[in-house]
Amino acid sequence: MDQLKRQEAFGEAHGKLILVGEHVVVYNKPAIAIPIPLKIRACIRDNPGEISVSSSIYSGKLTDMPEPLTGISDCIKGTFERCNKALEGIHIDVTSELPQGRGLGSSAASATAVVRAIYKYFQKDLTKEELYSLVGLAETYAHGKPSGIDMVAVAGDDAILFQKPEKVSMLPAAKPFHMVVADTGLAGDTKKAVEHVKKLIEQSPHTIELIMDQIEDIVMGAKKAILEGDSELLGSLLLKNHEKLKQLEVSDPLLDHLVEAVISSGALGAKLTGAGMGGCMIALTKDRSKAELISEKLIKEGAKVAWYYSTDSNRID
Numbered sequence: 001m002d003q004l005k006r007q008e009a010f011g012e013a014h015g016k017l018i019l020v021g022e023h024v025v026v027y028n029k030p031a032i033a034i035p036i037p038l039k040i041r042a043c044i045r046d047n048p049g050e051i052s053v054s055s056s057i058y059s060g061k062l063t064d065m066p067e068p069l070t071g072i073s074d075c076i077k078g079t080f081e082r083c084n085k086a087l088e089g090i091h092i093d094v095t096s097e098l099p100q101g102r103g104l105g106s107s108a109a110s111a112t113a114v115v116r117a118i119y120k121y122f123q124k125d126l127t128k129e130e131l132y133s134l135v136g137l138a139e140t141y142a143h144g145k146p147s148g149i150d151m152v153a154v155a156g157d158d159a160i161l162f163q164k165p166e167k168v169s170m171l172p173a174a175k176p177f178h179m180v181v182a183d184t185g186l187a188g189d190t191k192k193a194v195e196h197v198k199k200l201i202e203q204s205p206h207t208i209e210l211i212m213d214q215i216e217d218i219v220m221g222a223k224k225a226i227l228e229g230d231s232e233l234l235g236s237l238l239l240k241n242h243e244k245l246k247q248l249e250v251s252d253p254l255l256d257h258l259v260e261a262v263i264s265s266g267a268l269g270a271k272l273t274g275a276g277m278g279g280c281m282i283a284l285t286k287d288r289s290k291a292e293l294i295s296e297k298l299i300k301e302g303a304k305v306a307w308y309y310s311t312d313s314n315r316i317d
């Protein structure tokens, strides 16, 4: 340790929702993501000896982290290396409001919070490029072939239109949108879902390319709907995107059931969000009171949790 004074440092990041374009974004097509105010916080304090970590999913030494946490472990090691520090002398405590493995960006947000906290602890300035390259270590392990949309979305405060390799533009909404985010309670597997789409492309390239082009049109339509504040148009595009994700075979029976249930209850649109095969879905509603009814319906139909979120507020409940 080269610090004599005991100290603490904090880093934070939030979750994200992919509104439209997941999966095709891996293949250089655009997608739209918005931040959601469910936070992950990392707190670092002096702790002599080996680096240790505590969180809801793992507590123990960095060197003993289980295989599924290799990504975040690589990210911590990479961050120490970038800061030119020996791997010792701290404890990292991670607390999260984000459910894990539900397509809400928890892996990118934990890595972002941890990298920010380590840089603060060593009193180093962190550029966006450094942050993305370090969080990319965790994301590559979690996703296999990440597009990068998660790490940009969890680190910023705006809705974004994202396209690989590095086209990011802000999407200021003309009017707030009212949304319900529902968790199926079933963990998704991003790596598996991304690999499944890759396999489909290898098997039927023309069919899948056509679906991907159709999703690209949906994304461009959604961009217009957001910029013009047209929630009815946005809702119909969400539903179209869900149908295309079903054709890519990344939905599942519960996600489909929840989408159908909210549409028949008057939601403007709905779809799975994130990689799918479990995870979360979103529904767009006309206003808050409709969102409350839709939340109740979702819980009745099998969702484990439903949050209300409006894009003009910093709260989710």
Ligand code: PMV
Binding pocket: 018, 021, 022, 023, 024, 025, 026, 102, 103, 104, 105, 143, 145, 146, 147, 148, 149, 150, 188, 190, 194, 273, 274, 275, 276
């Ligand atoms: O981490 P998830 O479940 O939100 O998935 C990210 C979205 C994908 O497009 C499926 C993968 C990617 O890297 O963009």
